[in-house]
Amino acid sequence: MASERTSLSVKDAVALWDQGKKAWNAWVEKHPEADISFEGWNFSEHELVRFGGFRFPDGNISFRGARFGDGWVDFENATFGDGIVDFRAATFVDGWASFKYADFGDGDVFFGDARFGDGGFADFTRATFGEGNVDFGKHAGRRRRTSGDDETEEDVGAKKGAKFGKGGIRFFSTKFGKGNVLFRGVTFGGGDVDFFEAEFGDGKVDFSGTKFGSSNVSFRDTEFGDGAVDLSSVAFGDVKVSFANATFGGPFSFTPPPDKRDQPIRSLSFQNCRFDDRLVLAGSYSCIPDLRNTITTGHVDLQKLIVKPWKVSVLTSPVEAFSKDPDEDVPALRRLKELAESNRHHDAALRFFADERRALRWHKDHHMGAGASLLDWAYDTACDYGQSLVRPTFVLLVIILLFVPIYAEMPDTELTKEERYEEALSASVSNTVPFLPSAVNVRTESFKTLFGVAPPFLADALRLLQGAAGFVFLFLIGLGLRNRFRM
Numbered sequence: 001m002a003s004e005r006t007s008l009s010v011k012d013a014v015a016l017w018d019q020g021k022k023a024w025n026a027w028v029e030k031h032p033e034a035d036i037s038f039e040g041w042n043f044s045e046h047e048l049v050r051f052g053g054f055r056f057p058d059g060n061i062s063f064r065g066a067r068f069g070d071g072w073v074d075f076e077n078a079t080f081g082d083g084i085v086d087f088r089a090a091t092f093v094d095g096w097a098s099f100k101y102a103d104f105g106d107g108d109v110f111f112g113d114a115r116f117g118d119g120g121f122a123d124f125t126r127a128t129f130g131e132g133n134v135d136f137g138k139h140a141g142r143r144r145r146t147s148g149d150d151e152t153e154e155d156v157g158a159k160k161g162a163k164f165g166k167g168g169i170r171f172f173s174t175k176f177g178k179g180n181v182l183f184r185g186v187t188f189g190g191g192d193v194d195f196f197e198a199e200f201g202d203g204k205v206d207f208s209g210t211k212f213g214s215s216n217v218s219f220r221d222t223e224f225g226d227g228a229v230d231l232s233s234v235a236f237g238d239v240k241v242s243f244a245n246a247t248f249g250g251p252f253s254f255t256p257p258p259d260k261r262d263q264p265i266r267s268l269s270f271q272n273c274r275f276d277d278r279l280v281l282a283g284s285y286s287c288i289p290d291l292r293n294t295i296t297t298g299h300v301d302l303q304k305l306i307v308k309p310w311k312v313s314v315l316t317s318p319v320e321a322f323s324k325d326p327d328e329d330v331p332a333l334r335r336l337k338e339l340a341e342s343n344r345h346h347d348a349a350l351r352f353f354a355d356e357r358r359a360l361r362w363h364k365d366h367h368m369g370a371g372a373s374l375l376d377w378a379y380d381t382a383c384d385y386g387q388s389l390v391r392p393t394f395v396l397l398v399i400i401l402l403f404v405p406i407y408a409e410m411p412d413t414e415l416t417k418e419e420r421y422e423e424a425l426s427a428s429v430s431n432t433v434p435f436l437p438s439a440v441n442v443r444t445e446s447f448k449t450l451f452g453v454a455p456p457f458l459a460d461a462l463r464l465l466q467g468a469a470g471f472v473f474l475f476l477i478g479l480g481l482r483n484r485f486r487m
Contacts, residue, residue: 005059006034013038017051025055035059035083044069044093052076052098058105059083066090070117073097082106082130089113096120096167099127106130108179111162112137118165118189125172134176136162137184137206161185161210168192168215173199180204180227186211193217202226202249209257211235222246226277233257242269249276251298256283262308270294281305288332288355291339302336303345307355318377323359326366330359346486347387354385383476386483392476396432399473403428403466410459411450423449431463432470 008016013036016024028034034057043049044067052074058081068091076098082105094117104127112135116122138161161184168191180203192215202225214237226249235257252275256263268289275296281289282304289305309329310322323329337352360368361376368376379385383392407424408417415423427446430439451459 006031006057007059008034008036010037010039010041014041021050021053025053028055028057031057032081033058035061037062038066039063040065042067043073047071049073051078053078055079056085057081057083060086060107062086063090064088064110068092068095068097070094075102076100077102079103080105080107080109084132085109087111087114089115091115091117092120092122093117094120094165096123098123100125102127104129104132104134106132106177108132109134111135113160114162116162116164116167116169118167120165121167121191122164122169124174125170126174127171128175129177129179131177131179131201133179133182133203135180135182136186137182138186138209161187163187164189164191164193166190166213169194171195171198173197175199176203177201178203180206183207183210185209187213188217189213191215195219195222197221199223200225200227200229205229207231207234209233212239212241213237214239216240217242219243219246224248224250224252226250229253231255235260236263236265238264238266240267240269241265242267243273244269244271245273246270247274247276248279251278251280253278253280254282255280255304262286275300284308288329289336290332292331292335294335296339300339300343301345302340302343302348305336305348307333307336307352309355310358312358312380316377316381318374318381319362321362323361323363326359326363330356330366333359346483350385350387350483354380354387357385382473383480386476386479389477389480389484392473392480396470396473396477399466399469400428400432403431403462406462407450407459410456411452413450415449420450428466431466433474434467434470 016027036056036059039062046069048071049068053076056079060083061080064086070093073092073095078099080103084107085104088110092115097116097120100123102124107130109129109132114136138159164187166189169188172194173196176199178201181200184206188211190213193212196218200223204227205224208230212235216239217236220242222243224247228250229248229252232253232255234254262284265285265287267287268285270289270291272293273291275294275298277298278301279296279298280301284306286308288307288309333352333356337349337356340349340352357376358380360366361373362368382395404421404424407427408420411420413420423446426442427450430443430446433439434443447455447459447463
C-alpha cells in the first residue's frame with residue numbers, strides 16, 4: 001500500500017504560515033507532496049495577508065470558506081503545485097486581492113461562491129494556469145479521487161458563482177491552460193472587467209448567465225483557443241464592451257437572457273476580430289455592434305440581432321437627423337448588412353439596410369440633401385423600407401374608402417344615394433387596381449353611370465390621382481411580398 005500523503009490541518013498550516021515565507025518554503029521543499037488546509041480560517045485580524053512568493057506542494061490546497069479582511073491579500077508570485085486549489089466561498093471583504101504573476105499548477109482551480117468586496121480589486125495580471133479547469137462559476141458537481149488504493153468522492157460544486165464588488169477584476173495578459181474556464185453565473189459589480197491580452201487554451205470558455213455591472217468590459221487583443229466561447233444569457237449594464245482585435249478559434253455566441261433581450265450597452269466592438277468557427281450574435285441593442293474589418297470563416301448568424309440606435313415610428317419627424325456620427329454608424333451598419341446577406345439572412349439584411357438609410361438622412365456630405373431626405377422619409381413611413389406589408393395595405397384601403405364618398409357625392413344624377421355609393425365603390429376599387437382585365441370594364445361602366453360620357457375635369461383629375469396613389473402602394477405591397485418570401 002502506498003504511503004499516506006502528508007497533510008497539514010488548519011491549525012498546523014496557520015502556525016507554519018506565521019513563521020514566514022522562508023520557513024514555509026523550506027517545509028514545502030522537504031514535503032513536495034502534501035495537502036494543506038486553511039478552510040474556514042479567519043484572516044481578518046491581519047492587515048496584510050502575505051502569501052506572495054510562497055511555494056505550495058503538489059497536493060490539494062484549500063482556502064475554502066476562509067475570510068480575508070479589509071487589508072491587502074497578497075498571493076503575488078505564489079507557486080501552486082499540481083493539485084486542487086480551492087477558494088470556494090472565500091470572502092475578500094474590502095481589501096485588494098492580488099494574484100499577479102501567480103503560477104497555478106495542472107490541477108483544477110475553484111473560486112465559485114467567492115465574495116470580493118467593494119473597496120478592493122481582484123488582480124490576476126499575468127497569472128498562469130495549468131491544464132486543469134479554472135472555475136469561478138456556479139454548478140453542482142462531484143468527482144472521484146484515487147490516492148493509492150483508496151478512492152474517495154469529492155464535492156467540486158458551488159451553489160453560486162463568484163461575486164465581485166465595485167473594485168473590478170483584472171486578467172491582464174493572464175494565460176489559461178488547456179482546461180475549461182468557467183464564469184457561469186458570476187456577478188460583476190461596478191468596477192471594470194479587464195481581460196486585455198489574455199490567452200485561453202482549447203477548453204470551453206463559459207460566461208453563460210453572467211451579470212456585468214455598470215463599468216466597461218474589455219476582451220481586447222484576447223486570444224481564444226479552439227473551444228467554444230459561450231456568452232449566452234449574459235446581462236450588461238450601461239457599459240462599453242470591446243472584443244477588438246480578439247481571435248476566436250472555436251464557436252462564439254453572444255446572446256442576452258430570454259427575459260431581457262434589450263441590452264443598454266453603449267458600444268459593442270468586434271473590430272478587427274478573427275472568427276474561425278461559427279458566430280452567433282443575437283439580442284436587441286441600443287448601439288450598433290461594430291464588426292468592421294472582421295474575418296469570418298464559419299457561419300455567421302445575425303438573424304435575431306436587432307439594432308435600435310434611435311427611436312423609429314410612423315410619427316417620426318421628416319426633418320429629424322437620426323445619426324450624429326454617420327461616418328461611424330453607416331460603415332458599421334453596412335458591415336452587418338454584408339454579413340447578413342452573405343449568410344442569406346434576408347430579414348436581418350433588410351433591417352440593417354433600413355438603419356443605414358436612416359443614418360444617412362439629412363447629411364449632405366453623404367449625398368442626402370433635403371429632397372432626397374424627404375423622399376427617403378416617405379419611403380420609410382410608407383413601408384419601413386419594404387419590411388412592412390401592413391402599412392401600404394392599410395393606406396391602400398384608406399385610399400379606396402376615401403374616394404368612395406367623393407365619387408358618390410360629386411355627380412348630379414337621378415340615381416338614389418344607395419345606387420350612387422354602390423357605383424362609387426366599384427369605381428374606386430377598379431380604379432385602384434387597373435391592371436386587372438376585368439377592372440377596365442368595371443371602371444368604364446361605373447364612371448359612365450356616375451358622370452355620363454363626358455366626366456368633368458375634376459372627376460378625371462381625381463381619377464388620375466387615385467390611380468397614381470394606388471399604383472405606388474400596390475408596388476410597395478409587391479415589394480413587401482417579395483422581401484417576405486425571398487428565397
